[in-house]
Amino acid sequence: MSAEFSMTVNGRTVTVDVAADETLLHVLRDELLLTGAKEGCDEGECGACTVLVDGKPVDSCIYPAPAAAGRTVSTIEGLVGSDGSLTPIQRAFVDGFAVQCGFCTPGFVMTLTALIEENSKPTERDIREALSGNLCRCTGYSTIIDAVLTATEERS
Numbered sequence: 680m681s682a683e684f685s686m687t688v689n690g691r692t693v694t695v696d697v698a699a700d701e702t703l704l705h706v707l708r709d710e711l712l713l714t715g716a717k718e719g720c721d722e723g724e725c726g727a728c729t730v731l732v733d734g735k736p737v738d739s740c741i742y743p744a745p746a747a748a749g750r751t752v753s754t755i756e757g758l759v760g761s762d763g764s765l766t767p768i769q770r771a772f773v774d775g776f777a778v779q780c781g782f783c784t785p786g787f788v789m790t791l792t793a794l795i796e797e798n799s800k801p802t803e804r805d806i807r808e809a810l811s812g813n814l815c816r817c818t819g820y821s822t823i824i825d826a827v828l829t830a831t832e833e834r835s
């Protein structure tokens with residue numbers, strides 16, 4: 680059985696016709712060729728596939744694609760400005776050397792983007808709680824947390 684539906688992805692309305700049990704991650708990567716969201720565990724455990732649906736982080740590998748019908752989806756590709764400018768969280772990762780292999784980075788950036796939309800001055804605890812569903816094998820997390828704290832303190 681297939682499902683045809685429309686959603687807004689990074690500001691653009693798209694209509695897709697996919698298998699009814701398809702996940703949002705595979706629609707983004709395979710149909711829309713937006714490969715920034717990564718396929719890690721494919722079981723909702725690692726957060727590498729995190730995108731925002733109506734501003735909230737979701738594990739797109741377990742998010743049924745038809746559930747995005749009529750919703751607004753944001754991926755890492757949609758964050759950078761038309762002039763190439765980075766968002767504060769993206770800039771924090773660059774300036775804070777918070778990336779090693781980079782596989783987890785899009786998921787972390789999306790989760791943290793949602794966090795600072797709701798809370799522009801998160802504490803370390805807020806950041807750690809927000810990131811509880813995002814796993815990183817490389818950084819040990821401290822460079823990521825320090826980068827976000829530095830960036831959000833500088834914004835005040």
Ligand code: FES
Nearest residue numbers: 719721724726740
């Ligand atoms: S790939 Fe989705 S949570 Fe791991």
Ligand code: FES
Nearest residue numbers: 780783815816817
């Ligand atoms: S930077 Fe390699 S998994 Fe996070």
